[in-house]
Amino acid sequence: MAKIRHLAIKAQDPERLVRFYENTFDMEVILRRETGAIYMTDGYMNVAILPLKEGDRAGIDHFGFQVDDLEGIFGKLKQEGIEPPTPGAHNPPYAEVRGYDPEGNGFDLTVHGFDREEYQEQRAKVTAPADA
Numbered sequence: 315m316a317k318i319r320h321l322a323i324k325a326q327d328p329e330r331l332v333r334f335y336e337n338t339f340d341m342e343v344i345l346r347r348e349t350g351a352i353y354m355t356d357g358y359m360n361v362a363i364l365p366l367k368e369g370d371r372a373g374i375d376h377f378g379f380q381v382d383d384l385e386g387i388f389g390k391l392k393q394e395g396i397e398p399p400t401p402g403a404h405n406p407p408y409a410e411v412r413g414y415d416p417e418g419n420g421f422d423l424t425v426h427g428f429d430r431e432e433y434q435e436q437r438a439k440v441t442a443p444a445d446a
Contacts, residue, residue, distance in 0.1 A: 316387070320378030320409070320422060322362040324370050328352055331363050376420030378409050380427050387423060399423060 325331040332352050335341040341361065345353040350365035364375055381387050388398040391413065399413030399421075409422030 316379040319380045322375040378422035
């Protein structure tokens with residue numbers, strides 16, 4: 315079963331937004347990236363606070379599902395006429411792939427979860443054949 319476990323918000327002032335979520339909802343910072351992205355958690359949900367890039371507007375950027383079976387989800391997407399998501403060049407620390415729904419809303423998919431940092435290179439080591 316798929317569960318929403320991640321939300322990404324683009325912010326004009328990421329540090330102010332982080333302080334707000336820390337002070338108001340007791341969320342905890344779990345990762346700060348060189349890109350300026352700041353990841354927070356409440357112990358269940360992971361929230362990424364992303365700095366605005368030129369041309370962006372503040373607000374929800376994408377959300378993420380933790381799933382049991384990526385290939386099964388890919389099959390369901392194909393039935394809906396949606397191309398299966400790909401890892402992309404942004405190498406997110408929590409999600410394996412990013413896709414888009416029929417309205418163009420971005421979603422991340424992960425099997426390993428949004429609770430621990432893991433990049434494509436680390437996932438490749440885990441899934442690589444022993445004789446590789």
